[in-house]
Amino acid sequence: MKAPPPTRPALRARYDARQQGVVDAAARLFAQQGYGATSMADLVEATGLTAGGLYHYIDSKEQLLIRICDELLEPLLERVEHVVADETQAPDDQLRALVYAWVAHVEGHLDHMVVFQQERRVIEAEEQWRRVRRSRKRFERLLDGVLARCEAAGLLGTVDRSLTLRALLGMVNHTAQWYRPGGRLDTSAIADGFCDLILR
Amino acid sequence: MKAPPPTRPALRARYDARQQGVVDAAARLFAQQGYGATSMADLVEATGLTAGGLYHYIDSKEQLLIRICDELLEPLLERVEHVVADETQAPDDQLRALVYAWVAHVEGHLDHMVVFQQERRVIEAEEQWRRVRRSRKRFERLLDGVLARCEAAGLLGTVDRSLTLRALLGMVNHTAQWYRPGGRLDTSAIADGFCDLILR
Amino acid sequence: MKAPPPTRPALRARYDARQQGVVDAAARLFAQQGYGATSMADLVEATGLTAGGLYHYIDSKEQLLIRICDELLEPLLERVEHVVADETQAPDDQLRALVYAWVAHVEGHLDHMVVFQQERRVIEAEEQWRRVRRSRKRFERLLDGVLARCEAAGLLGTVDRSLTLRALLGMVNHTAQWYRPGGRLDTSAIADGFCDLILR
Amino acid sequence: MKAPPPTRPALRARYDARQQGVVDAAARLFAQQGYGATSMADLVEATGLTAGGLYHYIDSKEQLLIRICDELLEPLLERVEHVVADETQAPDDQLRALVYAWVAHVEGHLDHMVVFQQERRVIEAEEQWRRVRRSRKRFERLLDGVLARCEAAGLLGTVDRSLTLRALLGMVNHTAQWYRPGGRLDTSAIADGFCDLILR
DNA sequence: TATGAATGAGCCTTCATTCAT
DNA sequence: CATGAATGAAGGCTCATTCAT
Structure with a gap:
């Protein structure tokens, strides 16, 4: 750094x-x-x-912000890549695995996640944020890929897939705003609940 | 002012x-x-x-921020109160009406909404934000009430209601981040899609 | 500004x-x-x-520096352009007029001149100094033109013209380092003295 | 050190x-x-x-600056003392020898010379610079002495001697700003050219 | 000798806000 | 109503130098 x-x-x-x-x-x-x-x-x-x-x-102060975002996105992306790479898994199992990893990561990096959302604006706007931006986009593409496989297998509901994707992004990211460790809902309950909403 | x-x-x-x-x-x-x-x-x-x-x-600058939040929440709350007040409507219709009003309001106040989310932090923390905070809480309580009626009528899925509430908050609020007027999905499509995810 | x-x-x-x-x-x-x-x-x-x-x-502090240089060069350049424009004057008279104007300008802007010389380095190096740099170069080109006319008229000594130019630049600019108003040598004495060194 | x-x-x-x-x-x-x-x-x-x-x-950083000035002035002064000491030489030959040594020294210490000129200000102002200041003054006195002998021998032009001295200081010192090794003018050409301007 | 972490004063600049005109 | 000059604290950051290891 x-x-x-x-x-x-x-x-x-x-x-x-x-x-x-x-x-x-x-x-x-x-x-x-x-x-x-x-x-x-x-x-x-x-x-x-x-x-x-x-x-x-x-x-600099800004490098610190970039680093925080990297620490959030990079390992998440790695785990997600790994999940997606296993082509033997059923699409819905893959989605559940992915969402679980994602929710767990958010819960383990609440501060990072809150910062990432709060500073979304500067991330999208400026040059030196390209890598962060690319990571975010790659993540969304991977997620969409899994949803597409679910859709092809008839496992999704009737809702438009891109809207489903955005709904999922909204609900999981929002988790950082209310989740407190030791609460009534644990990682599995949250991740499975979200998937239940999405899957038929 | x-x-x-x-x-x-x-x-x-x-x-x-x-x-x-x-x-x-x-x-x-x-x-x-x-x-x-x-x-x-x-x-x-x-x-x-x-x-x-x-x-x-x-x-002051801060009053400006408060005003922006008020302009967002107050009319929304009014419309939602009105929707909820009609006890003759079926619970799922009420939910759909509410979510439609909500999504429409977000789409009509993208800037306000983005600001509201971005400055969440200061809103939750400080004294002079009590009214804004109260509005937000009242909104969530009304929303939860409608969900409870849906649940009682067996219209919700199997997902925990408070998790469903939070999922809904996440997905609708997140709309401000990606919605662009004239896009492929219009207000109805978005609002109905979200409800379809929630309702059985 | x-x-x-x-x-x-x-x-x-x-x-x-x-x-x-x-x-x-x-x-x-x-x-x-x-x-x-x-x-x-x-x-x-x-x-x-x-x-x-x-x-x-x-x-900014740097704009202040730029402004100081501009205040030095721009009016000097204007006067010199004016002197050079008069084609009826004999070359040596023109040189004397030019050097007089120059010396007088230096004496009237001692601070500016000292700053200009001291910060030569940054002026030559960086982007936003282009205008200042251009003025300096234009001044030297005009001066060289007059020397060329003197040379053509056989009024210069035997010394290489470009060396003469540099000698003149050195001696006049250096004036700012030692000239004090009210000293033994006045503007005319200095300017004429320098010209006497240069001209045959 | x-x-x-x-x-x-x-x-x-x-x-x-x-x-x-x-x-x-x-x-x-x-x-x-x-x-x-x-x-x-x-x-x-x-x-x-x-x-x-x-x-x-x-x-310290400042000692470094002092050292740079010493490295410039001390050996120059030594050579010049030596030149001046030879009383058998004709005044104009002595001047030529001195200027040659001086120009050569400047060319061999371009960085040192540029620094010396740039930081003139601090050199003249502060206590710990006394030695440097004394060297500079001694150099100028020696130079003036040679000019005086030239003047006495009728070898100088009509220009006031102290002005001639200053002109010479200006032109030689300025050399550091434009001289580049391998250029069209070599040490002799420069030194002789300057002397030709000064001597009748 | 050599290292690199640490110091803390000082740098230039921006800011929300006020007030005499 | 409107102006724009003024405030002065605070902002992020750099610096020459020192010292325990």
């Missing part, structure tokens, strides 16, 4: 750990107060670093 | 029109660039007013 | 006067301490404005 | 070589980007040393 991270393994490990700490603290603050409303001073306070020291671990 | 608006009717009409112009410009800018990233200078440019002149029509 | 200066004449005059005050103060400070070593806080102190108020009159 | 350089000859040689490398890199960077605009980080990158390592070879 920042120009040259240390090369010696021991130092490198510490560096990485602290950098991750900064990113996590940022995700939390951005989620709670908003990206724009969070000052680097807030981050200084939250991390215990000093104003200048912070910049050993990051390039 | 701002201290004393004129009392003579002719002046008053002009005043109101200009004030509405400011609010609409603000909604557009906030939706496009974010509330925090929009400066009053942007607003000055967009409205053609001067820095000082702007403040004849508004109290 | 700054986005929209006022349009009403009375205000406009005051605005322009204060803006000029800022530019002059900047020229003095930049000349004394260097552009890089002068902080906006220094400028605030020198102008009596406040940190924010300063920015009513300027766009 | 920095606290204790090594005393064992082998180490000392390596130390000196690296220190010289740092000074040369600094001269290049300062000349290209300006002293103020060059950060120690730039220097770290240019030298391949680390932030801390750099400080084994230097005391």
